[in-house]
Amino acid sequence: MTSQADNYQAENYYEPEKNIGEVVLDVRDLRTYLYTRWGITKAVDGLNFQVRAGETLGIVGESGCGKSMTALTLLRLAPKPAARIVSGEIFLDGENILERPENEMRFVRGQKISMILQDPMTSLNPVFTIGNQMVEALGMYYQEEQQRGLRDRAVDILRRMGVAAPERRVMDFPHQMSGGMKQRVVGAMAIAGTPRVLICDEPTTALDVTIQAQYLRLLKQVQAESGVSIIFITHDMGVVAKMCDRALVMYAGRVVEQGDIRTLFKNPSHPYTKALMASVPSMEEKHVDKLYSIEGQPPALFDLPVGCRFANRCEFVTDKCIETYPPSFANEQGHSADCWLLEGQSEWRQVTEAGV
Amino acid sequence: MATEGTVLQLPQRLPWYSVARLRHLTNLIFKEYPVVWLTILFLVLIFPALTADFTAPHDPLKQQLSKRLTPPVWDQTGDKPGTWSNILGTDKQGRDILSRIMHGSRISLMVSLSALAIGGTIGTTLGLVSGYFGRWVDHLIMRVVDTFLALPLILMALVIVAVFGPSFYTAIGVISVLLWSRYTRQIRAEVLSIKALDFVARARVAGCSNLRIIVKHVFPNVVNTLIVLATLQVGTVILLEATLSFLGAGIPRPNPAWGVMVADGRDHIASAWWIAVMPGLAIMFVVLSMNMMGDWLRDKLDPKLRQV
């Protein structure tokens, strides 16, 4: 039970100034295929993006578009033996982690790149106390002489994640905590190794709205303090708008558009992004018209068309779209999209080959 | 979703004798295609059970004292060499063991199928009722189940047989009584999780009666579990039947039940091992292949069940 006085913290909160630095993560032509009995599922098919220090990059897309598989691939945790990284490079701090031997990946995970999963209920082991689990995780990163030192660190990190009375909380078991509190503990374990990149895979979908607001603010504070880059995977456009500086829009295993948040929301270039933005109802305006809706469904990842993957649902589809996958077009502002409609327009310049 | 089930990718560019290849092959045979087990089952259990009257070389009950204690055909060393007439040898009354095993398979099959049908029906019904209605009905049924599970099985069976006298029907009855509680437990657990799903709520909203919900909505979703359970239990039942017969509480002599045959061979185990070992092998093969089939079925049917 918190006391009545500290229940309200709205006044003295300010939006932290972003301090965006050099490129931390550089992903080039990443392809992860799943070899299943139905055929080859192209879950991630040619991904190119960069993340800078202190930046939040959103990965937006519908279920089955490959966003979670992207996260797992970045950690090299894609389910084996079905999943194979077919091509690509992942430069983390200048080092291609795909060249590391498997048994050395544990020095990368947690300390350079770390992850918060969607469901806090299953991310924690129910039979150990929070403290035990944190000390075990911290033991990987710090060469402390004694358990006590690690425990103090655990308490410290929990406090940073906004856990009230962390000295007592470390003795709790996961089932004694609420969902929001558990997700904070999971977050604390994820940042314990001071990673450069933190991947958040829908961390707030299991939480209530008011708890989600608390958690998102917390993530922003942690980022401002530590300068960690966050990759935020979500399907919730509201969360993207709130949290991210830039975003990738994924569709059927490919990034169809990327750019900074304002342009993506105000001035999207790819028909899929346009449709996606138009189909989200607003709570700020009165509704008069029918909501825009994209008819049909995304193609199955094991049976992809040769051309543009959005062609079967696209309003502006041409023969060219069906025949050849469009190249990426980029503009001066670092915005890019894969769509034939941009071909020949003055501000857009072709940056990749068509049909790959 | 895409990672469901075992993925059997043929390892590329490996010599045939490599461990990976061999493992792949054994996996293919034993995990993916249980042909081996099906074949054994067919040869040892189903085929003889159906055709023993025509295919068995001898009458299983006919005694030929002149031929008594003939060893199997490959054992030519003793003072009484094996003959092709009695391939697996004869027992102390000179009855042909192969023929007795073949006729015994019919008894095993009949006993296990009837016991499974009776015990399964009772157990499933009670499990459905217990899981669906919950509250005191559940309490009552589950306490009875607990009591049955706590009873020493064999002892109970001996007591029942002592009261009713050994016969084919007593054996079936005893085994059914011992079996139903396992079904109840498993099915109840299954029903509890199905009951919480929205389609049951939807059926209630649509005004379906409890009976209709149980029969049309719940039961079809436990059938998979039931099949797996029954397959796994066939082995147990055959073993149980053999045990009872061995103890003299099952199929009365001189019927050629496998358990009875093992019991008969007990006295001669040092001199005429084949009398006990041959039916013992039959039991082993059937139980083993039934269990493997059950495991295979569970692997095949369960993922679909989880998608519910």
Added chain:
Amino acid sequence: MEQDVLLQATDLTKYFPVTKGLVLQKIIGWVQAVDHINFTIRRGQTLALVGESGCGKTTTAKLILRLERPTTGQITLETADVHNLEGEELKQYHTDVSAVFQDPWSSLSPRMRVRDIISEALVVNQKVTTKEAYDRVDYLLESVGLRAQQATLYPHEFSGGQRQRLAVASALVGNPKLICLDEPVSALDVSIQAQIMNLLKDLQDQFNVGYLLVAHNLATVRYLAHEVAVMYLGEIVEQAETDELYDNTLHPYTKALFSAALTANPDSQREEIILRGEVPSPINPPSGCRFHVRCPYAMDICSQEIPERKELAPGHFVSCHLY
């Protein structure tokens, strides 16, 4: 614009006992899931219940659907007391009221054909021939944007969005007057959500059916609902016509809830109120106003007296000592 009342809930209360002990169960407390709430649903209109998990909105829907019995209070559909129906009246009720659930993967019987799932409410409650029932199924499948030929398939042959269309079709089979929608789109993908929301809206106009919408997404609610009731710990704290509520939130909890909801607009300059702490347990809810332990404007009176329900603007009700 007074439309006639379709459903009325009066003083509706549902307490669940918290028991201890295995055999002789002793009641050690009550979960006050729904506590003395009143609301009405008008014919052909949508009432939305919003709130966070554990606020009692789903329990309220279950009470209307007869999946739970109220502890006290009553629900009347037109003139009939919902929980005292028998025989033919009960059968009529089962065709008049239906439901669409959140998860399209678990709300359709996996081992039944689509046409049997959809026609079930009809077959169970009315004397119809198989042909009549299946004709109705064909018609409904077309109405929800599927094809009549798909009637013989099994649910697993459909995608999530299509399955939700099937669920809507099965809810419509008895020409219902009221459909309870329990988070009808929250398990679906964004692009599919819009499809289903449009469908629900079209069908409401077409069949003049009332909706009780249980949802936590405020944008969905704004798009679908005519009237909104905000629930907190089993009580309705604020209730108004949708646009009135969204433009003029009064109760501090409603304000916090609305400010915490995120909009798909990176430039949104809305006041941010972040509540400390979490929703208290409904087993022993706080005294007085249940929100006072988290309320930024809490006064002494809030912990002592239960606030009265006041009508501050026409049709805008709020329970708060501030007003």
